[in-house]
Amino acid sequence: HAAIPWAIVRFILQSAIVHKERMAEIVTNTEYLGKLIVRCVAYEELYLVESKPCNYFSLKLAVEKLYLEILKFLVETAKQLNRTKLGSVLRAILEPEALREILQGIKFHEQQLAAELELAQRNVAQTSFAVTQTVVDHNHKQLTQLLDDLEKPIQRVVSDLQACYQSVQAKKRKNVLNWITNTEYEAPHHLALQGLLEDTGKWFFDRTEYKEWRSASASNTGEVPKDSWLTEEISIAGAGKTKLTCQVIKELHSANPNEVLCFFYCKRDGEASRRIPLTVLQAIIKQLSLRQPDGLPNEILNRYMVDQENCFPAGKSGVLRWEDCGTLLLSLLNMYPQTTIIIDALDELDLDYESKHRHLLLELLNDVILKCESLVKIFVASRDDQDIVMEFKKVPNLFIKATDNLKDIERYIIREFETDRRFSRLPWSPALKNIVYAELCKKANGMFQWVKLQLQFLVSMKVERDIRQKLGKAPKGLMAAYDQIYSLIESEEEYGREAAKCALMWVMCTAMPLTMEMLLEATRYATGSQDIISAEVLLELCRNLLTWDKSEKSNVVQFAHLSVKEYLIAGKWTEAEAHAIAAKSCLTVLISENGLPRTRYRNTTLLEYADSYWLEHVSEGCAGPSRQTFKQPLCDFLGNPALPSPSYRNWIRGGQQSRRVPIARIQYKLYEAHLSTPPNPIFLVAACDFLLEYTDETWPQWECFDLRSRNDRGESLLCIAAENGNSAVVTRLLTHDVVNLNVKGSFGDNPLLVAAYWGHAEI
Known part of the structure; x- marks a missing residue:
């Protein structure tokens, strides 16, 4: 009775190892056959071309038979390599002796050829009584030339293999670096270098605190060395803090180009990742990894391989987690005798991003300095926010007064x-x-x-x-100067005034830096005008509150200074109002273009931007009375469950076709819960509670819909609402008898367990 089960077990065990064994056998024997072919070519030249021994025909036949057996082996090998892995395994199990039988035939004919060669050599020696040293030399040269000629294709193959290997390594290196972070850290430094005056900050470098920080050495007291930290605190907005930090980096690099120097420019407006504490750690780790002359450090590669085995999406950036950063940073810092870390605009980091408060970044760096065996120095530039002042009470602090610069x-x-x-x-x-x-x-x-x-x-x-x-x-003070400028914007004619305001609001709330072309298009959609204005005119209308970096690598529009955004938020518009304008523009462009199939993810046009971020702007724009701004475009875009709009259907199909991870935070959180076949906006409403109020007036009663339908992941509406904490939708669904409370989702959990897992106690 055990025979059949044991046969199955044996088959499984064989299938696990037989493929590797067969491949190893092919590689080993191919090398052996290559040498054998080279020898046969030499035999042909010696005995079948230059001279004809008495056994010429039998020798030629032996060579041909050996070639024939070699060709059989190569044909069988080609078939093996062209099969699928499953086919190769089955072939190896069912016919384990196929290659070996051919190989035995090769060895047999090799022995036959050896016997014929021995006879030919004796015959040539007896008949060639006039053999001289000249002939020997001639034969030697011929054989040497033959071997050289045979070597050339081999060298070419080696060269091709090296190029292939280098290409694979370069791709892997790019993936690893992208896994750490793809946030740009060099471009902000090059931007800060533009217009930097010679001798800027000379007064700063002459300060005693700076000199002591520069000359500090390692401490063995078991405490964080006092001189490891130096903070530059500025209470005045617009005092040139970033320029001063840039000059510090420039001065350190010019003093010692070989010094290990890592830096990061935080920024609250523009690229969202530059205000996240985790990104700062990732950028520092990336810079330390690139300092290794022999390639990326093993610690980074090993961590990457572990994450790859855990099946993170290929090429996904920023997967390096907070809990891994401390260990990796410590091991990388210990590779160098001294490292300097410079962080600009620490105050522009988010106070609380996914429970990672910016003070935890300082605590982690402090802990790393304490445990690190080599010398680490850290320079931080920041405004004097209260939490930052408290963190830096025990370290050297340079407070910049108004007269210093x-x-x-x-x-x-x-x-x-x-x-x-x-x-x-x-x-x-x-x-x-x-x-x-x-x-x-x-x-x-x-x-x-x-x-x-x-x-x-x-x-x-x-x-x-x-x-x-x-x-x-x-005007006295920066805010008064902005009041003066804003009054000039208000004095413009109607369209010019509205265009300037819409452009400022777009830059205020954008999820990623906008190119000038995108901003011009967004402004047209926001104002509802088809009039085309130039980039120069728009900048003039905004009275230089916006700047345009025209470099090929950047080409983005941003505020002239962070204080511009602070001024606008404090006295002109709320962020919700700005998001409402952006939401209106995004929805309008999606409707006008009938949605966007996501064939690529470059975000170089407003249409591609809207495809990624419209839902995020709608979410943020719902916070205030300005939500009515985009109500009609939103209803037009969604349609209703019985008849979704063409734009919405195309947007959903684009999400189904795209293999890329969504960029926007909300779409990432949804994790394809809204994707369904055929497309149906009711799944999006079930996941996003802020959309419910917009559909109540335009959608018919929910009894008209199939409330038992499921999305592409096999989840019901109730499971989706429970997972996303959408209590209003859960309440509405529970009033319908057709909704099954115990329906199980794609992971086998009912809605109650789903809500409990995600911590939605009210549900």
Whole structure:
């Protein structure tokens, strides 16, 4: 009775190893046959071309038979390699002796050839009584040349294999680096270098605290060395903190180009990842990994292989988790005798991102310094936010006063006078420049941004008397300067005013940096006008509150300074209002283009941006009364469960076809819960509670829908609502008898267990 079960067990065990054994056998024997072919070619040259021994025909027949057996082996090998893995395993199990029988035939004919060769050699030796040293030398040269000729194809194959290997390694390296993070850390530094004045921050480098930090050595006290940290705290907005940090990086690199230096520029507006504490750690780890001359460190590769075995999506970025960062960072820092870490704008990190408060970043770095065997120095530039001040009480702190950077401001004004051609025209006489210079230096109060705004404001005037009058009434403080600029925006004609406001709101809430082409298109959709305006006109309408980086690598539009965004949020619009404008634009472009099949994910057009982020803007825009702004476009885009709109159907089909992980946070959270065949917006409403109020007025009663339908993952509406904490939809579904409380989802759990697992106690 055990025979059949044991046969099955034996088959399974054989299938696990037989494929590898067969492949190893092919590789070994192919090498052996290659050498045998080379020998046969030499025999042909010696005995079948140059001379003809008495057994010429039998020798030729022996060579041909050996070639025939070799060809049989190669044909069988080709068949083996062309089969599927399952086919190869079955073939190896059912016919285990197929290759071996051919190999035995090869060895038999090899022995036959050896006997014929021995006879031919004796015959040649007896008949060639006139063999001289010259003939021997000639034969030797021929054989040497033959071997060289045979070697050339081998070298070519080796070269091709090396190129193939290097290509595979380069692809793997790219995947590993992308797994750490794909957030750009060098571009912000190059951007900060633009317009950096010579000798900027010289006063800073002369400070005692900085000199002590630079000269600090390792401590063996078991505590974090006091001089490992240096913080630069600035209470004034627009004081040139980033430029000063940039100069510190430049100074450290020029002093010792071989020093291990890692840096990161945090930024609250623009690219979302640059305000996440985890991204800072990932960027530092990436830079340390790239410092290794022999390739990526084994610690990184091993961690990557572990995550790969756990089946994370291929090519997905930012998979390196917080809990792994501390261990990896410590091991990487120990590879170098000294490392310097520089973090700019720490205050612009999110206070709380997925329970990873920014103070945990400082605690982790502090812990790493304590455990690290090598010297680690950290420089942090930040505003004096209360939580940051408390964290840095015990470390050296350089608090920058308003008068500290006066020399830098003076040099900046002089440079603008010399390089901006507008200051070389009337009415800008040397005397007027001296007056403006003295007045701006007097009122700057350490604010670079204020000086920059005043120069831009004054240079646009045409009469000297107006310049002198405005200079005497220059606004005090950065916020007052923004009030002055915003009043100029309000004085524009209707469309120009609306275009400027919509552009500012888009930049305020965008989920990723926008190119100028995307911003111009978004502004047209937001204002509802088809009039085309140029990039230069839009920047002029915004009165230089926006800047355009025209470099090929960046080409993005952003606020001239973080304080611009703070000013707008504090007194002009809420973020919910800005998101409502963006949601309206996204939905309008999706409707006009009938949705977007996601064939690629470059996000280089507004249509592609809207495909990824419309739901996120709708979610954020629901927070205030401005949600009515996008109500009609949203209802038009969704349609209803009985008749979804063509745009919605195309959007869903695009999500089904795309193999990429969704970019937007909400779509990632949904994890395909909204995807269904055929497309039905009721699944999206079940997952997103903020959409329910928009559908109540336009959708018929829910009894008209098939409430027992399931999405592409096999989940019911009740399971989806329970998983996403959508209590309003759960309540509504429970009023219908057709809804089964115990229906199981794709993982075998009923809605109650799903709600419990995700912590939705009210459900």
